[in-house]
Amino acid sequence: xxxxxxxxxxxxxxxxxxxxxxxxxxxxxxxxxxxxxxxxxxxxxxxxxxxxxxxxxxxxxxxxxxxxxxxxxxxxxxxxxxxxxxxxxxxxxxxxxxxxxxxxxxxxxxxxxxxxxxxxxxxxxxxxxxxxxxxxxxxxxxxxxxxxxxxxxxxxxxxxxxxxxxxxxxxxxxxxxxxxxxxxxxxxxxxxxxxxxxxxxxxxxxxxxxxxxxxxxxxxxxxxxxxxxxxxxxxxxxxxxxxxxxxxxxxxxxxxxxxxxxxxxxxxxxxxxxxxxxxxxxxxxxxxxxxxxxxxxxxxxxxxxxxxxxxxxxxxxxxxxxxxxxxxxxxxxxxxxxxxxxxxxxxxxxxxxxxxxxxxxxxxxxxxxxxxxxxxxxxxxxxxxxxxxxxxxxxxxxxxxxxxxxxxxxxxxxxxxxxxxxxxxxxxxxxxxxxxxxxxxxxxxxxxxxxxxxxxxxxxxxxxxxxxxxxxxxxxxxxxxxxxxxxxxxxxxxxxxxxxxxxxxxxxxxxxxxxxxxxxxxxxxxxxxxxxxxxxxxxxxxxx
Numbered sequence: 001x002x003x004x005x006x007x008x009x010x011x012x013x014x015x016x017x018x019x020x021x022x023x024x025x026x027x028x029x030x031x032x033x034x035x036x037x038x039x040x041x042x043x044x045x046x047x048x049x050x051x052x053x054x055x056x057x058x059x060x061x062x063x064x065x066x067x068x069x070x071x072x073x074x075x076x077x078x079x080x081x082x083x084x085x086x087x088x089x090x091x092x093x094x095x096x097x098x099x100x101x102x103x104x105x106x107x108x109x110x111x112x113x114x115x116x117x118x119x120x121x122x123x124x125x126x127x128x129x130x131x132x133x134x135x136x137x138x139x140x141x142x143x144x145x146x147x148x149x150x151x152x153x154x155x156x157x158x159x160x161x162x163x164x165x166x167x168x169x170x171x172x173x174x175x176x177x178x179x180x181x182x183x184x185x186x187x188x189x190x191x192x193x194x195x196x197x198x199x200x201x202x203x204x205x206x207x208x209x210x211x212x213x214x215x216x217x218x219x220x221x222x223x224x225x226x227x228x229x230x231x232x233x234x235x236x237x238x239x240x241x242x243x244x245x246x247x248x249x250x251x252x253x254x255x256x257x258x259x260x261x262x263x264x265x266x267x268x269x270x271x272x273x274x275x276x277x278x279x280x281x282x283x284x285x286x287x288x289x290x291x292x293x294x295x296x297x298x299x300x301x302x303x304x305x306x307x308x309x310x311x312x313x314x315x316x317x318x319x320x321x322x323x324x325x326x327x328x329x330x331x332x333x334x335x336x337x338x339x340x341x342x343x344x345x346x347x348x349x350x351x352x353x354x355x356x357x358x359x360x361x362x363x364x365x366x367x368x369x370x371x372x373x374x375x376x377x378x379x380x381x382x383x384x385x386x387x388x389x390x391x392x393x394x395x396x397x398x399x400x401x402x403x404x405x406x407x408x409x410x411x412x413x414x415x416x417x418x419x420x421x422x423x424x425x426x427x428x429x430x431x432x433x434x435x436x437x438x439x440x441x442x443x444x445x446x447x448x449x450x451x452x453x454x455x456x457x458x459x460x461x462x463x464x465x466x467x468x469x470x471x472x473x474x475x476x477x478x479x480x481x482x483x484x485x486x487x488x489x490x491x492x493x494x495x496x497x498x499x500x501x502x503x504x505x506x507x508x509x510x511x512x513x514x515x516x517x518x519x520x521x522x523x524x525x526x527x528x529x530x531x532x533x534x535x536x537x538x539x540x541x542x543x544x
Contacts, residue, residue, distance in 0.1 A: 004294070004302070005309045007425050009039055010125060010284065011048045019089035020055045022065050022111045024118060033119040043427030045122035047206070050112075052099075052129045052189050056085050057092035065111050069097060074104045077172045079143050084171045086133040093139075096131055096167065099188035100175035109196040116200050123206030124193050126220070129186035130211045133166050142168035147179045186211025190220035203456045208280065212249060217326075221251025221280050229258025229289070234271050235366045239351040241278065241334045250326045250333040253278030257292045259285050265297050266368050269304045273407035274364040276308035277356065279319070279333050304405045311385070311409065313422030313429050315360070317450055321418065322357045324451035328461065333357070340412075341378040344395075350376055359415035359439070359448070360385075363400060363408040373402045381413025381441050383499045389523035390500060413500060414441030416448025416471040416478075420491070430455060433494035434535070436480075438473055440500035446473040450535075453487050460487070469535055473498070481538040493533040496541055498526040508543045517543070 015032060017023040024032050036046045054065040061067065069075050075083040076096045088094045097104050115121070136159065142148045147169040148162065158164045162179070169179035181188075190209045197205035207220035216222065224240050227233040237254040244252040256275030257268040263285070272294060275281050285292050294305040312319075325331040332339065335355045337347035353363040353375050361382070363375040379395040391398065391410060400408040411417070417439070421432040438446050453466035460466050467490055468483040478496065501519070505526050508517040510533070517528045526543060533539050 002306075003424050004306050005313050005422065005424055006044065007427075008045045008047055008122075008282070009035075010282065011046070012284075012287070013049050013051065013089055014287065015048060018055075018091055020058070020063065020065075021051055021053070022115045024115075036119045036121065040120070043425040046119070047123040047125050047208075048115075048121050049125045049127050050193075051088060051127055052131055052185070053086070053088045053090070053094035053096045053133075055090040055093070056083065056095035057090065064114065066095070068107060068110060069095065072103050072107050074098055074101045074107050076167060076178065078138060078168065079170045079172070081172075084167055085138055086167065087135050087139075088128055088133060094133070097189075098173040099185065099192050100173050100181060102174070105192055105195060108192045109199055112193070112196045113200050120201075122201070123208070124197060126186070126189055126193055126207060126209045129189050129209060130182075131166060131185050136161065136165055137163045137168040143170050145170055147177055150179075183213055187213035187216050187219075190216055194219040198458060202458065204458060208251075212244075212247075214247070217247070217249035217251070221253075222249050223252070223280060223282070224254040226259045226286070227254055229261040229263040229267060229285070229292075231267060231366065231368060233258060234267065234274065235352065237274070237278070238354055238364075242336045242351065242354060245332040245334045248330065250323065251280050252334075253280030253282060255285060256281065256283040257285065260289070261286075262290045263292045263297075265301055268292055268294070268297050269301045269404065270365045270368075272301060272305035273308040274362075274366075276305070276312045276407070277334075277362045277364075279323075281309075281312065300404065307405055308407055310422050311407075313426070314419050315356070315417070316422075316426060316429060317418035317420050317434060317452070318359070319356065320455075321449060321451045324461070325357075337361075337376070337378060341380075344378050346376055347378055359412050359417050361410040361412065363402075363410070365402050365407070371402055371404065373400050373408055374398070375400055375408065375410070377410070381439070381500065383411040383413065383439050385409035385411055387523055388497065388499050388520070388525045411437065411439045411499065413439045414446050415439045416446050416473065418448065418450040426455070431491065433491045433532075435495040435497065436471065436478075436493065438471075438478060438496065438498040440473070440498065444474075444476070444500070446478075447471065452490055454489065467535070476544065477540055477542040479538065479540045480533075480535065482536055485536050488536075490535060492531070493535055493539075494531050495527070495529045496531065497528075498543075500524060501526045501543070505543050508541065510541050511539055512542075 015024050015029045017025045076098045078084040083095045085093045142163050171178040175181050194205040209220045212222050257263040257271045294302040322333045341347045363373050382391040417437040419435040423429040448471045450469045453460040464486045467487050471480045505519045508515050
């Protein structure tokens, strides 16, 4: 396959008119509405950046976000009761909506709806919402009181002051002093933004936020902000992924190839491989760095990015099922090894390899010039994702080959992993037939599941407009059945690959009818294709 996958085009604040929220530059970006329409025709999506602060210096009647905010009295106030004024990207000054104010829900909905009428964006990338401020407090600083200068300031606070490059702690919001609700600012913005998008689009809201708090994962995902283009920062994104999944925020990722500074071909090649397995996967960097899209960095980066992203798209049904489990049960999507092997003390401090669910282990290259990686393999049966052969190691440190264009991936025995033939977008990929990748454990058993719905509608799980299928393999027979069937537009199952079949196969029967098959005598896997099984009915695949 020679195409590259892409689902979303993002825009940083460059698209805005003079860096003002809810506007777009009708000279530099005059064709933006037509561009968004073109993306939609291709099955792609468009997501712009939206900052929380709006310009506080526009002439009356020229900038509705400021005029309406004043009329509705929803801006954060200073200690004198006037709108708190700071400075971010706007030309002169910035004021901030108070997302704890009940009227801000309607205010924010109005602004987003007006912008959506200009060009129908598909999600919101909310940034600078700690909230960040280029000034420490207002233009005149902050009052001299115990809120601004409490008896104790936590170690590590930039500038040694709580109001360093943010709002004054004594500024007031509907829910109290900013001192009391500062850490909730990004969280409350995410809640209000999620609600507004659902109202406007009548589809599931997609929100990515820089600032987070406990409970954030119900409303939005997270990206790690302005990290550096360095091997060190790339390595540290893995414990960040693990931590945020533990925090209940499974949709998380970092800027692939880094944000600040100039990346290199070698770094971006490895980072593109790793980033394909971030739950939130996006390449993005600062406007004063070199271009770092794969094409800009040469064919080696293109090949590595393409190969890894095609694996990601192949595994999208499995990833989607993991996200459903996170939604329904509070489960993790990316998880540390000790989650699956809690009695193995060797897994406790591993943060350079990680799992997707219980079935896939990703072991990225994290050092320049390396063409192999050392991985700890807990006690289980492990298979090489590319060769489908058993890896002859368990419970030990093991060296895996890592050619420059390949990220090592292992499959855990005992799993049934749903797959789908990849295409350029998820819109097209989800139309393709399913496959099952079955990995036998030491008892020659495997289990797995597949959750499926239309991918876009609101409340499909609560309204039971979904399908849930369970798969079980035991005694040389794979069985699949629907636990719940509430969505009819589902592709067929066309291919099943079973790993770890040690004895040569003589015959394969699908629902008791003989079927052609292939068996790899060296790598010990069985493949049955052209099945066209409709998944609403129970099926079985048996071999002798």
